[in-house]
Amino acid sequence: MNATPLVILGVLGVAGVILPVLDVARRERFTQAYAAVALGALFISIGYVGYQFVSGMVQPGAIFSTDVLADDAFGGLFAIAMLIVAVFSVTGSISYMRDQKYPAVYYSLILLSAIGMVLVAYSTDLVMLFVAWELMSIPTYVLAGFMKRNPISNEAALKYFLFGAMSSAIIVYGISMVYGLTGTTNISEVIVALTTLDASMMPLAILAIGLFVAGFGFKMGLVPFHMWLPDTYEGAPQPITALLAAATKKAGFAATIRIVVMGMAALHLDWTLALGIIAVMTMTIGNVAAIMQKNLSRMLAYSSIGHAGYILIGLAVAPHSAAGLQGSLYHVLNHAVMKGAAFIAISGVVVALAVTHLDKIRGLGRRMPITALGLTVSLLALAGVPPLNGFWSKLMLFGAALESGSFVWWGPWLAIAAVLNSALSLAYYGWIMRKMYFEGEDAKRVKEPKSVIAVMIFSLLFMVGLGVYPDPVIQFVEMATPTFLLP
Amino acid sequence: MALIEFVLVSVALLGIGIYGLAVKRNAIRMLFAVEIIINAANLNLVAFSRYVDDSGGQTLALFSIAIAAAEVAVGLALVVVAYRMYKDVDIANFRSLRG
């Protein structure tokens, strides 16, 4: 039974299609109503996913159905993460889009993109995955360039688009290779076929995996496929950046875990070192580049690259440590909320003060206390400072890397690199905090957008609450983590 | 005709596409390159579909063509917007975001 993805598809799809129609039907502009519709649809979806979980109708782990979609906990976890981010994005947009044109299309595209992400996570067929991938990507190209009069936005969108187009072509290419090797596009069948692959076909399988890594890695922001990311994150409207950083990126991980990791396991490849190297490169470059940034969005974009590296650790050590993938999934969930909250906070700053430059957010702690608090806490959570949620997932990731040390020599080094990076990241997060709180003492308070406040409060509760008492989420993650019991 | 011949052609197209993306400065030409890559993939898909005797490849090729159309539409729209702003489509000049 694959009810959940279909319900989401239905609910969000209908809302997504209706919104532009509504826009045409109603001549007067009433932005909040569109947002309300979008939010309603998203809440229904989240509620449904949650209800499925609570009522225990979801199968644990990642399952492989003969259908194109599976209703499993793995997808459910991603769905929740992504839908939360979509809610953030929509909520954050309410104030952001107040004076912009075409709000209906805007929200509709967010919804469509959300469908795409969710379905990527639920897909058990390569074709479905590809199509969902595109549904996720194409609206975000538009959204990134939605500020038509802003050259930055357009530049960001163009760069994003070119990368996106190239990587989707590469994904198709990869799918074609896999398909050629196995004669099927259903992931479970693919994996079964790959386990019995003829040795002479191995180079092609590797080529396919490489293509997948590149194709998905672009979305995840893995080095060296990351180069579009800072530019786009900086240029795109901040609520959309939130969506990109916190949600579409996670779709990349969902796809990678479903296909690449499973496929690699099926091929009995020694792929962990390669992923480990990419992970270290990714986090190091991300964190180092972030240090001297002057633009808040850009700094967080680099931090986002760094976090992709952390998540990749879990993938790299997945065969050696059960905690690896758990940590990855956990960090996916946490990072979604943390980064989402951070970017929404920035969007609030942009709405209220129209600045993102670090020197201009001096005294933000006094000007916009709640936003600043939310940003601070999410930065601390990103840095992995306990007792915030980010700490626990990093803990699991580092632990997994260490644990793998008994199988692979580089496991502890991975952990050390990650730990040092994590410490390094605190330097630039601290820099932001410094600007917000310790400079500009004479700043006066300004009005903060209510929607942003709502997001801040939710994410604060999430980050602190689940940081103090992480057990439910850990159990949830454990349930959602795929095992290497191949079909 | 062996399968490998089609695959080689496809790889050649893929390489040309990547080359185009990495070298060309005109946004529209870059779109050409994207199309070439997608076509390479499609060629691959259909060829494999023929040789493994399964319809899935062709199905995906059809999806891929449709999606390419959608992508191109969006891409062209972006190029048009860019052109309106800069009166230029030389993407190498679009570098206010960097560092």
Place this chain on the structure above:
Amino acid sequence: MVWLVWILPFVAALIMPGVGKASKKATNYVAVGFALASALSAASLLPMALAGDEIHDQIMWIEAIGLEAGVLADPISVIMANVVAWISFLIMGYSTGYMKGDRDIIRFWFWMMFFIGSMQIIVLSDNLLQLFFGWEGVGLASYSLISFWYRDKQKDHVGQRGRTALGLLDYYSPTHAGMKAFIMTKVGDIMMLSGMLLIFLYAGTFGFRELVETTTWATQMDAVGLLVPAFVLLFGGAVGKSAQFPLNEWLLEAMTGPTAVSALIHAATMVKAGVFLVARIGPIMFALGAAGILGEQFFAIVAWTGAITALLLATQGMTNPEIKKVLAYSTGSQIGYMMMALGVAGLSHQYVDGYTAGFFHLISHAMFKASLFMAAGSLLHVVGSRFMTDMGGLRRHMKKTYAFMWAAGLGLMGAPFITTGFWSKDAIFAAVYESGAEFGMILYGIAVLTAIITAFYTTRMIGMVFHGEKSPHIQKMESKGHHVHEAHLSMWVPYGILAALTIILGVAGLYIEGSLHHLFEEYLDHSFHIHSEHGEETGILGGLNPVALVSSLAAFGIGILLGYVFYIGRLVSPQRLVSSNLFFYAIHKLLLNRWYLNSIIYWCFVVAPLWLARGLFRYFERTTIDYGMNTGLEKATRWGATVVQGTQTGTVQSYLFVFGAGLLFVVLMLMV
């Protein structure tokens, strides 16, 4: 009662701020009253002690380690306690006059009482750890009192302004002096502490009585060669506190304190603590001889340290122009005598002889030195200068002081038959002479030489102060209307008493020494099982060693004669003598510059470490640590960031190129 002896001064110290708040005058009565009470309670122990009994009282202290605190009132400690208490009492009385009107009188009384209390802890403690409390308390009190005039006014400095030795100023402020005293004695203290800890490690106890009960610990320590080092380390503490060579240099600067403090330090507390410590541990060591463990090296070290100090400081005392410094040198020198006696005691078979001699000298020295210091304090008060060259011709104006100073000075010189100093010094000579130790004769020679010098500088001091012409300084004072007059009653009475005692007890000196000898003989036998060979000494003078007697007399005679020639009779001008001859000039300079010992210590242990620390700070901390790890790391990261940012050119072609190359890279990486 025993506890009261040291608790009372502390109580006085503690209530002093409160009393002082009510009335400053009342503090005088409190201080003197409590000192008297403490002295009385000490005196009440005398009958018990003279009967050869002892009180040993313990209470639980640090239960976790099983340590007990306690008091041990045996003959030696009771006698010592009485000396301390009574002399302190007199000094307190003197202080009421001397410190009259000082605005920090409360602090003064607090530390004085603290000083006395700490000293009594040392004396009466039954174990090393508790003793160490008193030990450090004494150090602390001396620190506070030496730098009592902490405002560092010029008149409170010691040394000649602007004079340098080896490039270092020989001019010290009170606070500097206090610090120097504290740190230098601390060097001794840590040695003592490590000695204590070594003993505790093997014996499992700090108690003096417990250490005697068994010898297994000593056997074990001896087996690994740690016994003598441990005792030598303990003696290190005594060296520091008693200002023995090479830790003697603080004693001179300690003269920055009020004179009452100097008197207390030199006569009753502090420097005597070292002697007392050696008297405490010496028998323990010696008693081990019965178990076949010989500690001769220890005693030899004690004796030689004492001898060297005695000579070293006595020679320096000949040239110094400051009256208090002369007295200070004299103290160090006399303590050297005591150490020498206690040391040679262990080298001979007749431990009790040297022991008695040393202890007797301690008592007599306490009296005359306290007297001398208080008298000197009166002089300072009157003249307003610490330089003897600023005095002169005072005998007509200060007759009482003159007389008392002569009496006490004779005690110091060891005037034959009538002063305690004579008998005690003679006993030391005899002990050294009879010890039969290796190099015993050299020690003896040093002792006699020192005695000559002692007599000389004492005469010199009195001569310079009271005889001759009035100095320009006094003339100036008088021309301004100041009149040189006798000190106040409260001041001269105490030192008068002590000077008188020096003579009175001196007349009965032989008897006192005999009974002391007897008392200690029994005590050592009873407590440490050290038996002495009985025999010859019966008659009045029969107990005296003729050689010692003769040399003692000769030394006194030569010394006082020389002193008379130069300073009382003024037959030869010392200045001319010094400048006439390069040899004398060199000697004079050497002595005046304290054998350069002080300068060398400063160079090695102050200047060099500071230089080293500055170097470390400038060239390591500032560079490697601060710059290297903070700024350097920051710069390195910034550089890395710049490099990474440089790759982010903003040109999408480059990005895509990297993408393509990355694709190849990943594929190839997977292939490998």
Place this chain on the structure above:
Amino acid sequence: MIEFGLLQAVFLPLFLAPVAYVLGTRYGAAPAMWFSFAVLLYGTVLVVLGTISGYSEYYPWTGEFGGFGFSLDGLSSPFAIIIYVLSTILVLYSRPYMVHRFEEMANGTLQTSALNRQVGLYFALYLVFAMGMLGTVLSTNLIQFYVFFEIMLIPGFFLVSLWGDGPRRKIGLMFLFWTHVGAVVLLLGFLMIGLTVGSFDFSDISESAIPPDIVLLSAIAISIGLGVKLAVFMFHIWLPWVHGAAPTPISALLSPAMIGIGAYGIFRLVVEFLPNTFADLAIWFHIWGIVTMLYGGAMALMQDDIKRLFAYSSISQMGYLLFGIGSLSVLGMAGAEMMYITHALGKGLLFMTAGILIVKAGTRSISKLGGLAGKMPITAVCAVIGALTIMGVPPTSGFMGEWILFYGALETAISEGSMVRAVTFGLGLVATVLTMSYMLWMLKRVFFGKTPEHLEKVKEAGWHMTAPMMVLAGFTIVLGIYPDIFLEGIIPYMEGVLRI
């Protein structure tokens, strides 16, 4: 014992921190101060009561990483008591100092409302800071330990960066960065242990055998991590800056209470859980300790800024702690813990002195001070007592720490017949002289000598500032005379740890 006593002691300050903020903002400094004082006092009472009854609490927490709990044993209770006692009395001290600081920062144009807001924020952060420290030492789980270890960092960062001196923002970041680096390295060690054992609970770890190679690595990681907190030689990069710059009540809390937690960590995590490895590593701790002692002392000699002097002195004192830990003997380690207590008392006093000087004399440069003993007698007396405590002169508690410490070092040196240990013992004694030198020199330059003209009008500080000092001064003397208060608990614990 009150139910959930330790839970209250730890978490009440956290939950009531907003109340303190509101009180400060609405009603001014006094209510906020008394409120914070009351909260911490209550916590102190709970901790003391808990110590008397040897108390611990456990609560379920996570499945993966175990539960959390609070436990008071011979090791943790002295730490806990000292931390809360210091925190409690420093609340009183904080008010005049911080009000002075706020006014100073605003150049005298501070409005009451702005002042109140800052006061509220200060006390709120203060409560969290105190709570973080207590939580760390009471933890019964590695992860919990780490969590609290980091929690105390954040308010510290804010306190330093908001109201510190000098380039306070930069120094705040430095503090955050370096201590975080230390913490994450520590975390690596924790993970290695926890994953190997399969549980992060202390009780499980102490019972299980861990493979030696892992143990060595994790012991090194933990030692380095805690070494940064302890600011031992080469890892002391941040400390002089931070202690020099932090608002003085915070310095007085950072230096005595916080950095010593590193020593607690070494006791708990290395000594107790990895005894065999510790036995191998002890000599290195020992040497590291002696180097730190000497180095810190030498650097302290060179300082002109009084707070930096104390900061280097703290480094040196942390060297003592490490030295004691490395002595690998019951009394040596007991001495190390005693040194923590005594350092807390002594350095607390000294930092408070520095604060009074800053407030009253308006400078922290030693060369500009002098002769203040007569102007501020109580401060001077307390400073001297503090200095004596650091120097280890009886009858202050310093001596009780020091002789036990050195005894332990000597004991091991002799029983192992180790020349290296004998030499370090000797150098340790040299270090005490060094300590004494810089302390006395500091006293001489600050309180004695001539009074510069610009200090003629300096007055004694108010009772808010002097009373806490007197309490500490009394405490150190009482402890110096009767150390059994703490030693009774410490020594049996150390015997248990070393299995004697």
Place this chain on the structure above:
Amino acid sequence: MADAVFLALSVLTIGSAIAALEMRSLIYGSIALMGSLGGVAGFFFLLDAPFVALFQLAVYVGSIAVLILFTVMLVRRELIFKKIEDRRRKMAGIGLLLVFLVSVGALIMSSGIQQMDSDSPPIDFREIGEDFLVYYWPALVVMALILSGAVTGALVLARREVESGTN
């Protein structure tokens, strides 16, 4: 016969792909692109996939390429004929291309794909339809959403603003 056709198609496809990128004029370039796309369609015929081939012709050659052509014509004339190149970048690109071709070619040549051959009958395009409706129907729905989203998005983007926006 088939080989010759294949060869011709290969030359056409690859050649016009290169031409599309390298021709000075954008218009000719887009026409060359059409040729390349048509060549791929020819391959599809060769591979017995007429349905896909026709779809390719209709969608790609028919609409996309024409769309591109119109866009090209929208922009200014001098832009169409201007071809700015960075020589260094071009060399690097060619280098990358060669390395890519050599390494991936070698990869493929060394694999077992050389032996893959098929003599099975061509796939009936009805199978494709069945796939769409039975197996891939969610994908089809998603496809529809993509198209609608892309179209609305592209419209919104490309629409000329009459009044000046606030942004």
